[in-house]
Amino acid sequence: xxxxxxxxxxxxxxxxxxxxxxxxxxxxxxxxxxxxxxxxxxxxxxxxxxxxxxxxxxxxxxxxxxxxxxxxxxxxxxxxxxxxxxxxxxxxxxxxxxxxxxxxxxxxxxxxxxxxxxxxxxxxxxxxxxxxxxxxxxxxxxxxxxxxxxxxxxxxxxxxxxxxxxxxxxxxxxxxxxxxxxxxxxxxxxxxxxxxxxxxxxxxxxxxxxxxxxxxxxxxxxxxxxxxxxxxxxxxxxxxxxxxxxxxxxxxxxxxxxxxxxxxxxxxxxxxxxxxxxxxxxxxxxxxxxxxxxxxxxxxxxxxxxxxxxxxxxxxxxxxxxxxxxxxxxxxxxxxxxxxxxxxxxxxxxxxxxxxxxxxxxxxxxxxxxxxxxxxxxxxxxxxxxxxxxxxxxxxxxxxxxxxxxxxxxxxxxxxxxxxxxxxxxxxxxxxxxxxxxxxxxxxxxxxxxxxxxxxxxxxxxxxxxxxxxxxxxxxxxxxxxxxxxxxxxxxxxxxxxxxxxxxxxxxxxxxxxxxxxxxxxxxxxxxxxxxxxxxxxxxxxxxxxxxxxxxxxxxxxxxxxxxxxxxxxxxxxxxxxxxxx
Numbered sequence: 001x002x003x004x005x006x007x008x009x010x011x012x013x014x015x016x017x018x019x020x021x022x023x024x025x026x027x028x029x030x031x032x033x034x035x036x037x038x039x040x041x042x043x044x045x046x047x048x049x050x051x052x053x054x055x056x057x058x059x060x061x062x063x064x065x066x067x068x069x070x071x072x073x074x075x076x077x078x079x080x081x082x083x084x085x086x087x088x089x090x091x092x093x094x095x096x097x098x099x100x101x102x103x104x105x106x107x108x109x110x111x112x113x114x115x116x117x118x119x120x121x122x123x124x125x126x127x128x129x130x131x132x133x134x135x136x137x138x139x140x141x142x143x144x145x146x147x148x149x150x151x152x153x154x155x156x157x158x159x160x161x162x163x164x165x166x167x168x169x170x171x172x173x174x175x176x177x178x179x180x181x182x183x184x185x186x187x188x189x190x191x192x193x194x195x196x197x198x199x200x201x202x203x204x205x206x207x208x209x210x211x212x213x214x215x216x217x218x219x220x221x222x223x224x225x226x227x228x229x230x231x232x233x234x235x236x237x238x239x240x241x242x243x244x245x246x247x248x249x250x251x252x253x254x255x256x257x258x259x260x261x262x263x264x265x266x267x268x269x270x271x272x273x274x275x276x277x278x279x280x281x282x283x284x285x286x287x288x289x290x291x292x293x294x295x296x297x298x299x300x301x302x303x304x305x306x307x308x309x310x311x312x313x314x315x316x317x318x319x320x321x322x323x324x325x326x327x328x329x330x331x332x333x334x335x336x337x338x339x340x341x342x343x344x345x346x347x348x349x350x351x352x353x354x355x356x357x358x359x360x361x362x363x364x365x366x367x368x369x370x371x372x373x374x375x376x377x378x379x380x381x382x383x384x385x386x387x388x389x390x391x392x393x394x395x396x397x398x399x400x401x402x403x404x405x406x407x408x409x410x411x412x413x414x415x416x417x418x419x420x421x422x423x424x425x426x427x428x429x430x431x432x433x434x435x436x437x438x439x440x441x442x443x444x445x446x447x448x449x450x451x452x453x454x455x456x457x458x459x460x461x462x463x464x465x466x467x468x469x470x471x472x473x474x475x476x477x478x479x480x481x482x483x484x485x486x487x488x489x490x491x492x493x494x495x496x497x498x499x500x501x502x503x504x505x506x507x508x509x510x511x512x513x514x515x516x517x518x519x520x521x522x523x524x525x526x527x528x529x530x531x532x533x534x535x536x537x538x539x540x541x542x543x544x545x546x547x548x549x550x551x552x553x554x555x556x557x558x559x560x561x562x563x564x565x566x567x568x569x570x571x572x573x574x575x576x577x578x579x580x581x582x
Contacts (some may be wrong), residue, residue, distance in 0.1 A: 007349025012175025016346035020354035075126030094137035113207035121147040122196035127480040145455035149180035151348030154312040173315035193300035209239035376422035379486040
């Protein structure tokens with residue numbers, strides 16, 4: 001088992017994995033040779049699972065069984081139905097993590113069990129816990145969850161920034177937007193404030209282009225493709241390609257032959273030119289939506305733009321020219337461009353993994369709670385526990401007591417958000433402290449410790465003040481998986497992974513057998529006239545044994561027969577021909 005701790009950027013649109021080698025971070029390419037892997041999962045009609053590039057390629061022909069942008073559903077009770085089987089967001093994310101894990105194992109040539117996984121800085125408690133649960137299902141020990149902007153700051157490195165710097169990380173990905181203010185000083189990354197929008201990302205820009213394409217198609221042919229899933233998928237891919245092209249060109253030609261049929265059953269093609277001017281006009285509201293979180297984070301950090309030394313970029317949407325112009329308009333300076341924004345987060349996660357594994361010098365990360373946490377009062381208000389931008393890890397102790405006669409439990413409701421009304425915040429969890437039936441009012445006291453760990457995940461511990469013993473309480477998360485569901489899914493995934501490994505090993509052995517058989521056939525054909533029949537028969541018998549093992553035997557039988565055939569081929573090659581040295 002490797003001691004390596006890999007770094008994973010589990011993205012909405014694309015994911016990336018990196019590792020420290022020789023003291024330097026390295027992005028690990030996928031099997032197709034690309035540094036990033038599409039965060040796409042698909043199920044074929046025969047039940048096979050596809051993840052990454054292969055899943056994305058077949059999406060047009062198999063849209064109903066293809067899952068994209070699962071990150072936007074993390075921390076919810078949402079379910080995805082595929083062929084009468086239900087999948088949770090954690091299960092789908094786990095398949096992506098397994099793909100990245102295997103990618104790293106193939107690169108390193110050894111097993112990997114530990115990872116740093118990044119999340120948007122503005123991810124709430126439920127979303128962070130769901131990410132950790134996805135790691136459990138994938139068979140990965142997520143040793144730390146790191147905020148994406150903080151990870152990006154690590155990537156740029158302390159040696160590339162002034163010894164003391166105030167830095168803004170502008171992280172605009174496929175599905176989320178974060179902005180973080182950090183102060184860097186003497187090997188300490190001190191997060192001062194974070195803000196963001198979890199429903200703003202590159203996919204929203206794609207959706208604007210798709211709506212424009214639909215309108216153009218209706219103008220051209222009076223056709224509505226709203227219920228045509230294949231045509232919609234082709235529009236999605238074309239929209240993404242056009243957006244990327246407009247990052248460096250003044251216009252993009254979108255040409256899709258036979259996109260649909262008209263009312264007479266005749267094929268209809270789609271062709272249109274999208275200019276940067278029209279793209280900027282249509283997406284102006286999305287670009288401007290990024291301005292408010294920037295203003296809020298600077299206000300929370302008690303800074304104005306003149307105090308900011310550097311702006312760092314992460315996420316592919318930062319390539320949109322209008323987004324870059326927004327950054328220049330706000331900060332009156334250009335951002336740093338030292339690192340590929342698609343890889344910055346994963347590289348930073350690998351650096352953090354290298355620090356924890358002892359491969360790199362220690363750098364202290366002081367991160368914060370993204371949103372306030374509180375407990376609902378009897379009147380529906382919120383009693384604050386932790387204000388947003390409070391540094392983590394953090395604890396707060398509160399004494400709770402029973403209020404009425406024959407009260408069965410002390411119950412509480414934890415919410416996350418900035419409103420004073422509990423109903424206007426996000427419900428995180430409910431807890432229940434069981435009470436003895438004979439207790440009179442206010443006769444029992446419990447010391448409750450509320451805490452947020454280094455991953456930004458909320459926890460509760462309860463101690464009976466009279467006995468000093470820890471009390472087992474029932475903590476029910478409002479969103480995501482129950483602990484029983486998580487255990488079952490992890491066991492199921494482990495079994496499926498073991499079965500897939502067996503099938504994969506057999507397929508590899510079968511391919512190896514076919515190659516060996518082909519080599520043997522060529523060798524026999526080349527030397528048929530110069531060899532005794534008995535010598536050839538030994539090789540042919542070994543070849544038959546390989547074929548039979550492929551048809552009926554276990555993987556170990558195939559490998560054994562391949563080894564025997566290889567031995568016969570070696571002896572055949574060393575045998576002298578009739579009086580002639582070969």
